[in-house]
Amino acid sequence: MTDQHSQAELVRQSLKARYRKERRFRAYGIIAIAIALAALVTLFADIIGKGYTGFQKTTVTLNVDLDGEIMYLDDATDKRQLKMADFVEPLVLALMKEIPDATEADRDAIKDLINPYASVTLREALEANPGWLGTTRTMTFLTHTDVDVYVKHAGDEGYSIKLNDQQKAWVDELESRGIVDTSFNDVFFSGGDSRDPSKAGILGAVVGSLLTMFVTLALSFPIGVAAAIYLEEFAPQNKFTDFIEVNINNLAAVPSIIFGLLGLAVFINLFGMPRSVPVVGGLVLTLMTLPTIIISSRAAIKSVPPSIREAAEGMGASKMQVVLHHVLPLAMPGMLTGSIIGMAQALGETAPLLLIGMVAFIVDVPNGFFDSATVLPVQVFLWAGSPELAFIERASAAIMVLLAFLISMNALAIWLRKRLERRW
Amino acid sequence: MTNMNQTVARETADQDTPVVAVEASKPAHGSVEEGKTVGKPFSDKAKFKLRDVEVFYGENRAIKNISLDIARNEVIAFIGPSGCGKSTFLRCLNRMNDSIDSCRVTGSLMLDDIDIYDPKRDVVELRARVGMVFQKPNPFPKSIYENVAYGPRIHGLANRKADLDEIVENSLRKAGLWDEVKDRLDATATGMSGGQQQRLCIARAIAVSPEVVLMDEPCSALDPIATAKVEELIAELSESYTIVIVTHSMQQAARVSHRTAYFHLGNLVEVNETSKVFTSPEHELTESYITGRFG
Numbered sequence: 001m002t003d004q005h006s007q008a009e010l011v012r013q014s015l016k017a018r019y020r021k022e023r024r025f026r027a028y029g030i031i032a033i034a035i036a037l038a039a040l041v042t043l044f045a046d047i048i049g050k051g052y053t054g055f056q057k058t059t060v061t062l063n064v065d066l067d068g069e070i071m072y073l074d075d076a077t078d079k080r081q082l083k084m085a086d087f088v089e090p091l092v093l094a095l096m097k098e099i100p101d102a103t104e105a106d107r108d109a110i111k112d113l114i115n116p117y118a119s120v121t122l123r124e125a126l127e128a129n130p131g132w133l134g135t136t137r138t139m140t141f142l143t144h145t146d147v148d149v150y151v152k153h154a155g156d157e158g159y160s161i162k163l164n165d166q167q168k169a170w171v172d173e174l175e176s177r178g179i180v181d182t183s184f185n186d187v188f189f190s191g192g193d194s195r196d197p198s199k200a201g202i203l204g205a206v207v208g209s210l211l212t213m214f215v216t217l218a219l220s221f222p223i224g225v226a227a228a229i230y231l232e233e234f235a236p237q238n239k240f241t242d243f244i245e246v247n248i249n250n251l252a253a254v255p256s257i258i259f260g261l262l263g264l265a266v267f268i269n270l271f272g273m274p275r276s277v278p279v280v281g282g283l284v285l286t287l288m289t290l291p292t293i294i295i296s297s298r299a300a301i302k303s304v305p306p307s308i309r310e311a312a313e314g315m316g317a318s319k320m321q322v323v324l325h326h327v328l329p330l331a332m333p334g335m336l337t338g339s340i341i342g343m344a345q346a347l348g349e350t351a352p353l354l355l356i357g358m359v360a361f362i363v364d365v366p367n368g369f370f371d372s373a374t375v376l377p378v379q380v381f382l383w384a385g386s387p388e389l390a391f392i393e394r395a396s397a398a399i400m401v402l403l404a405f406l407i408s409m410n411a412l413a414i415w416l417r418k419r420l421e422r423r424w
Numbered sequence: 425m426t427n428m429n430q431t432v433a434r435e436t437a438d439q440d441t442p443v444v445a446v447e448a449s450k451p452a453h454g455s456v457e458e459g460k461t462v463g464k465p466f467s468d469k470a471k472f473k474l475r476d477v478e479v480f481y482g483e484n485r486a487i488k489n490i491s492l493d494i495a496r497n498e499v500i501a502f503i504g505p506s507g508c509g510k511s512t513f514l515r516c517l518n519r520m521n522d523s524i525d526s527c528r529v530t531g532s533l534m535l536d537d538i539d540i541y542d543p544k545r546d547v548v549e550l551r552a553r554v555g556m557v558f559q560k561p562n563p564f565p566k567s568i569y570e571n572v573a574y575g576p577r578i579h580g581l582a583n584r585k586a587d588l589d590e591i592v593e594n595s596l597r598k599a600g601l602w603d604e605v606k607d608r609l610d611a612t613a614t615g616m617s618g619g620q621q622q623r624l625c626i627a628r629a630i631a632v633s634p635e636v637v638l639m640d641e642p643c644s645a646l647d648p649i650a651t652a653k654v655e656e657l658i659a660e661l662s663e664s665y666t667i668v669i670v671t672h673s674m675q676q677a678a679r680v681s682h683r684t685a686y687f688h689l690g691n692l693v694e695v696n697e698t699s700k701v702f703t704s705p706e707h708e709l710t711e712s713y714i715t716g717r718f719g
Contacts, residue, residue, distance in 0.1 A: 237525060305562075307558065307560055307562035308562060308564060308565070309523075310520070310558060310562065311558065311562040311563070311564065311625070311628075312564070312574075313520065313523065313551070314518070314520065314551060314555070314556035314558070314629070315551065315555075315574060315575045315578070315628065315629070315632070316547070316548045316549075316550075316551035316552045316575065316578065316579060316632070317548075317574075317578055318548055321578055325574075325578075326564060330565065
């Protein structure tokens with residue numbers, strides 16, 4: 001009896017120590033997750049805090065007097081005259097009207113409040129509506145980037161305001177009257193890159209990214225899946241296939257910039273393909289994603305239970321039929337997930353694209369696979385390296401767009417897996 | 425059930441009497457000589473004629489010089505302790521061992537007059553004649569209908585939807601499953617109970633009208649009620665098919681089979697009418713096994 005008692009006592013004591021250990025272990029886990037979450041929150045807070053202003057534009061609404069005398073224009077349908085005409089003057093006059101205390105001496109200071117591209121907007125509007133000549137129109141234009149920065153970041157130490165005190169006073173006054181206002185930045189989503197931050201947009205980069213991703217997906221998914229099926233189902237087990245397997249695993253770990261060098265040497269220098277185009281970008285990213293897709297596809301094929309394979313073979317299905325009717329449908333969710341994750345990696349890839357020239361300054365939105373283009377992460381890289389601070393918020397905004405793409409791709413991967421997953 | 429089977433067994437035995445007894449004297453102390461099988465391994469109504477069969481896994485000789493006839497429309501049970509080679513031997517009959525790279529089969533294996541291991545022979549044709557049911561129910565993760573229709577479809581047995589429907593219904597009826605599933609043919613097969621799944625696998629196997637059905641421990645994953653149903657089914661199927669069944673349950677072998685073959689360490693020790701094997705085995709090893717002294 002006493003023996004049993006003392007043993008129970010010992011067990012109770014050891015239990016205490018065990019509980020302590022378990023609690024400590026759980027605490028470690030919670031701390032680890034807390035650190036990861038804190039890092040994530042900091043990252044998002046920083047990007048969103050810096051970048052949300054990138055989604056806003058500052059505009060000025062003016063009553064523009066489209067006087068032919070001032071613009072040296074008497075026929076708005078004449079292309080040559082339109083090219084020669086002065087579209088800056090009516091804007092300056094209209095803004096001066098809004099600032100009653102301005103004198104002729106302030107003309108330059110006032111001109112500097114208007115975006116250099118505003119005159120282009122005015123010309124395009126007149127070109128589209130020649131009848132407007134001689135009338136007065138209420139139109140909204142972008143302000144100069146300096147005004148944009150002042151309106152959004154007045155009082156922010158990180159930004160240097162380039163306006164002088166008088167300009168600041170004017171802008172404050174115009175803002176209080178609602179003439180200078182901020183609104184949703186549609187320019188950011190509808191334009192290509194620009195030297196002027198107010199005019200810079202990500203549409204060119206988004207389209208470039210989509211074209212590049214399309215090439216990557218169209219090449220890497222079929223090649224990767226076919227390679228995985230061959231290696232897993234048909235290839236004989238010998239030294240040569242072992243060698244291939246080791247090399248595929250190694251390729252998955254090769255730094256991406258090496259693939260860029262390879263692309264430069266082979267596709268551009270050897271095959272003479274053009275620089276900066278989505279096709280070459282897609283080819284390089286295909287090389288980079290292939291190992292990921294092959295490895296995940298092989299894992300997916302391996303996870304198909306052998307009993308299903310046996311059942312099909314026992315029914316007299318040929319090797320082809322076993323693969324096509326049974327293995328592939330069951331492995332497809334895993335293959336798709338792997339491919340989408342590979343695509344997400346490729347979407348965020350910068351280094352190899354720098355080497356094949358997709359880092360060029362390209363204003364136009366690309367129209368096809370052979371048009372010069374850049375991609376989202378390279379655009380972020382370009383803007384983040386720009387000396388103008390107004391580009392920083394654009395870079396942050398572009399990062400948010402890139403993250404939104406990545407999150408939706410990963411969500412798609414999860415949805416597809418849930419949707420196609422079959423139990424056996 | 426059991427009674428009926430025994431009757432059948434006796435009849436079969438009577439008709440098959442010119443069975444050659446290889447060795448009459450009872451060997452002593454449970455030793456087994458390679459290639460020597462006691463009882464009646466041969467039959468003059470042979471569906472399968474298997475002679476000097478050896479199976480190697482790499483260097484390892486898993487089946488040692490086995491000769492056996494399997495008669496038309498008989499149910500033969502393979503029994504023996506784990507690792508004795510009975511499943512390996514069963515899998516030779518429709519070349520399921522082909523997918524194992526290191527596996528090599530020698531000897532002569534004839535199904536009627538075709539050589540099973542002729543390198544020129546397409547296994548597809550063979551497997552259409554020799555169907556198989558596995559240990560674990562393994563329906564395809566598709567609908568019940570698709571499971572049964574798969575075989576006829578890949579072998580081109582039905583060109584019209586109506587023909588296929590008929591084959592599916594007949595197969596499910598033969599497997600005693602039709603009444604249970606006729607209203608949910610489009611339901612996924614993996615949602616059925618284990619016993620239903622196994623009977624579906626049998627329906628799938630007989631949908632291509634094979635001549636032989638191989639069953640590799642078909643009831644080992646089933647509960648007693650499902651097992652009883654499958655055994656009942658085997659008895660019914662034996663009227664039109666030759667059935668080879670591997671089982672760990674000696675009661676099952678006794679209930680369903682006409683002849684029983686006892687395997688031991690890759691040797692075929694004894695083959696005889698089931699009633700004889702379980703009442704008066706000729707070989708001492710058989711006796712030890714069925715009385716539960718090892719296994």
